[in-house]
Amino acid sequence: xxxxxxxxxxxxxxxxxxxxxxxxxxxxxxxxxxxxxxxxxxxxxxxxxxxxxxxxxxxxxxxxxxxxxxxxxxxxxxxxxxxxxxxxxxxxxxxxxxxxxxxxxxxxxxxxxxxxxxxxxxxxxxxxxxxxxxxxxxxxxxxxxxxxxxxxxxxxxxxxxxxxxxxxxxxxxxxxxxxxxxxxxxxxxxxxxxxxxxxxxxxxxxxxxxxxxxxxxxxxxxxxxxxxxxxxxxxxxxxxxxxxxxxxxxxxxxxxxxxxxxxxxxxxxxxxxxxxxxxxxxxxxxxxxxxxxxxxxx
Amino acid sequence: xxxxxxxxxxxxxxxxxxxxxxxxxxxxxxxxxxxxxxxxxxxxxxxxxxxxxxxxxxxxxxxxxxxxxxxxxxxxxxxxxxxxxxxxxxxxxxxxxxxxxxxxxxxxxxxxxxxxxxxxxxxxxxxxxxxxxxxxxxxxxxxxxxxxxxxxxxxxxxxxxxxxxxxxxxxxxxxxxxxxxxxxxxxxxxxxxxxxxxxxxxxxxxxxxxxxxxxxxxxxxxxxxxxxxxxxxxxxxxxxxxxxxxxxxxxxxxxxxxxxxxxxxxxxxxxxxxxxxxxxxxxxxxxxxxxxxxxxxxxxxxxxxxxxxxxxxxxxxxxxxxxxxxxxxxxxxxxxxxxxxxxxxxxxxxxxxxxxxxxxxxxxxxxxxxxxxxxxxxxxxxxxxxxxxxxxxxxxxxxxxxxxxxxxxxxxxxxxxxxxxxxxxxxxxxxxxxxxxxxxxxxxxxxxxxxxxxxxxxxxxxxxxxxxxxxxxxxxxxxxxxxxxxxxxxxxxxxxxxxxxxxxxxxxxxxxxxxxxxxxxxxxxxxxxxxxxxxxxxxxxxxxxxxxxxxxxxxxxxxxxxxxxxxxxxxxxxxxxxxxxxxxxxxxxxxxxxxxxxxxxxxxxxxxxxxxxxxxx
Numbered sequence: 054x055x056x057x058x059x060x061x062x063x064x065x066x067x068x069x070x071x072x073x074x075x076x077x078x079x080x081x082x083x084x085x086x087x088x089x090x091x092x093x094x095x096x097x098x099x100x101x102x103x104x105x106x107x108x109x110x111x112x113x114x115x116x117x118x119x120x121x122x123x124x125x126x127x128x129x130x131x132x133x134x135x136x137x138x139x140x141x142x143x144x145x146x147x148x149x150x151x152x153x154x155x156x157x158x159x160x161x162x163x164x165x166x167x168x169x170x171x172x173x174x175x176x177x178x179x180x181x182x183x184x185x186x187x188x189x190x191x192x193x194x195x196x197x198x199x200x201x202x203x204x205x206x207x208x209x210x211x212x213x214x215x216x217x218x219x220x221x222x223x224x225x226x227x228x229x230x231x232x233x234x235x236x237x238x239x240x241x242x243x244x245x246x247x248x249x250x251x252x253x254x255x256x257x258x259x260x261x262x263x264x265x266x267x268x269x270x271x272x273x274x275x276x277x278x279x280x281x282x283x284x285x286x287x288x289x290x291x292x293x294x295x296x297x298x299x300x301x302x303x304x305x306x307x308x309x310x311x312x313x314x315x316x317x318x319x320x321x322x323x324x325x326x327x328x329x330x331x332x333x334x335x336x337x338x339x340x341x342x343x344x345x346x347x348x349x350x351x
Numbered sequence: 352x353x354x355x356x357x358x359x360x361x362x363x364x365x366x367x368x369x370x371x372x373x374x375x376x377x378x379x380x381x382x383x384x385x386x387x388x389x390x391x392x393x394x395x396x397x398x399x400x401x402x403x404x405x406x407x408x409x410x411x412x413x414x415x416x417x418x419x420x421x422x423x424x425x426x427x428x429x430x431x432x433x434x435x436x437x438x439x440x441x442x443x444x445x446x447x448x449x450x451x452x453x454x455x456x457x458x459x460x461x462x463x464x465x466x467x468x469x470x471x472x473x474x475x476x477x478x479x480x481x482x483x484x485x486x487x488x489x490x491x492x493x494x495x496x497x498x499x500x501x502x503x504x505x506x507x508x509x510x511x512x513x514x515x516x517x518x519x520x521x522x523x524x525x526x527x528x529x530x531x532x533x534x535x536x537x538x539x540x541x542x543x544x545x546x547x548x549x550x551x552x553x554x555x556x557x558x559x560x561x562x563x564x565x566x567x568x569x570x571x572x573x574x575x576x577x578x579x580x581x582x583x584x585x586x587x588x589x590x591x592x593x594x595x596x597x598x599x600x601x602x603x604x605x606x607x608x609x610x611x612x613x614x615x616x617x618x619x620x621x622x623x624x625x626x627x628x629x630x631x632x633x634x635x636x637x638x639x640x641x642x643x644x645x646x647x648x649x650x651x652x653x654x655x656x657x658x659x660x661x662x663x664x665x666x667x668x669x670x671x672x673x674x675x676x677x678x679x680x681x682x683x684x685x686x687x688x689x690x691x692x693x694x695x696x697x698x699x700x701x702x703x704x705x706x707x708x709x710x711x712x713x714x715x716x717x718x719x720x721x722x723x724x725x726x727x728x729x730x731x732x733x734x735x736x737x738x739x740x741x742x743x744x745x746x747x748x749x750x751x752x753x754x755x756x757x758x759x760x761x762x763x764x765x766x767x768x769x770x771x772x773x774x775x776x777x778x779x780x781x782x783x784x785x786x787x788x789x790x791x792x793x794x795x796x797x798x799x800x801x802x803x804x805x806x807x808x809x810x811x812x813x814x815x816x817x818x819x820x821x822x823x824x825x826x827x828x829x830x831x832x833x834x835x836x837x838x839x840x841x842x843x844x845x846x847x848x849x850x851x852x853x854x855x856x857x858x859x860x861x862x863x864x865x866x867x868x869x870x871x872x873x874x875x876x877x878x879x880x881x882x883x884x885x886x887x888x889x890x891x892x893x894x895x896x897x898x899x900x901x902x903x904x905x906x907x908x909x910x911x912x913x914x915x916x917x918x919x920x921x922x923x924x925x926x927x928x929x930x931x932x933x934x935x936x937x938x939x940x941x942x943x944x945x946x947x948x949x950x951x952x953x954x955x956x957x958x959x960x961x962x963x964x965x966x967x968x
Contacts, residue, residue: 106874171885
């Protein structure tokens, strides 16, 4: 019981540390690729602390509640994800619940932003939801391939099978699915070339435009957690999870740096281009992956 | 005996309400609500009983039978609950309109007829109540006149086609087995040839499919749901189309039975596979059509078609989890779709419009309705901690573990489509800037808020403690011959993945509290008026600063070419061709005696001519 409670406190904190570290690292790597020096690694931490002390404006109760709901949702998803051996909510519904609890984050932001009464926000959310429809198609195919292959919806079990049988990305049926997941990762994270919903130069950061002070701080933390969640899901499903948090972190780091390097050099897609791309290559790969998985199973 | 009394109360109450309405409107309103509440209590008291009773023998030597089992009880309890809430909502919605007595009579009659359907123990009874329901629904759909008349006409024509199919199936069953008692038919049909079973399936399937709005029989639904008065839309979408679901359950699991159902056809062409595909198509296409709608009720109507697809998918897949998911989803859909229609009705009542392009910012004016809508769309999407999540989880899980990931894929993509239109609904009506003209909008009346509150509460209750309805559903499943599920109060336990809503609930609550505390600890935020927003340094216009028209414009451009309702166009083409044909017939058959005299004389002249020329006689 005590270890359970410890884990419950530990895993969101770890996720937060890793996520915020990744935020700083991303800025640094981007800067180096573009021949700049870039801000120090702990810049996001400084920003978050500073933002908490700054004044902000509120547009109503839903404006406050939405952002709280969104962050709370992300924290709950973290509790469902194994981080090494740490997984406080292992047996409560598996991957299907993760898939659905992941909805809290965009939904909360969307509700909060909607109350902000700024067309930039509405445009941003509209794009975010369309993009979601775009990446959800390959993502679902990928997750279904994994669940069909391991004949379970429990992510903990998938990890423990991989600990014995080797990473699933090295096995034939799931290789294509893994590649597909990697291709859509930037879309899930909303980073370039898929930053259509924030698009700072175009719609003033979209859903973020009315946020200031602590709202922006919470939104940044939320973004850090989403970063953690999407990469941790990839590591758990395809890179065999890990026996301890250190190895897990190293795996995440490799995936993240690869992702940032690939995406630092692309310009932004238009929303239609983004959806068309997502429905073309990643979907095709994921589809073939699922068909192979199904064929091997039966 | 008690079932007869139940139906007498339901039907007699309806007539009494009409008569009392002539004397006093207050007494009528009171009685209408009271009857529904009495029915709720009455049905609740029948929980767990199994009754089968023949109450009348005179009908061509066929016994008319009333029957109660777990399946019919579960439907029977939902009917008066939704009915009572809609009638409470009607109190202020319909006040001051003309023909209110008639309105209440029809509302109660629909409710009574639906109760009759689920309690019917033989097909004659079923058919009689089915017709009462269809016709009183027709009268209610066209209550508003204008475009509602056309919508009602569309509904009743399709409904009559369904009834004819039902009648054909029923007569054929009577000719073959000499009985129409459902349990006797069920035991007789096992020896029938599979071709005959297919015929019966087609006949009844069309009848139930039209009511349940399964593709390709869905075309009446969007018009009917959007044109009907809001409280009746709630019943229509919540309960009436579910009579089709009940019919399917009766047909597939009670009459045919589990074994026969799963053994019909083989391979890709097995019956349950085809039905599953039909369910998936019914999920996907209407969901994307809903995204394109600009009328709030029409959007919800298309969403109803889509959600009916989940129910059909669950019922047709034929495992205990899927069946539980399907029946549970029926129950959830009755709750949340009634809630959404009532909420939109409350908005329409105050603003006199349901055009998604001209509303906005109403969350501040109608907080209760807003929260209700929020709960409703969360359940519609299937957000955890609302009851919609549990039913979808059950369906998805069994689809995945039984090796049908593609069915699961389409169902899940349908869910993301649901997010798009749900957000559009709530954003365009309740969020964003409040237009100037709604600045002094009065609050919703209490009789409109009450049903919204009750339904929102029910959605959360059954989302956090899904074991309450799942216990009943589980015993329905076992009565069909399935393995019982391991139902606990907070979900379903099994080796291949447990659902535990209490854990999710406490985690969300805990995380929410932690984040809230952090939020409170930060520097204070100042509340600002809606015009005080960032507009890149320029002045913010006071009105019409709400991005709503073509909310998903890029997506519209992508999907619109693929989403023409070909089926509806085809039916309309048939209808107009029939009309043209009838018109040309009418030129000949004009109803004027002069014409007929002329026809007779020319025919005689023709005969005389023939006789003179050829002398055949």
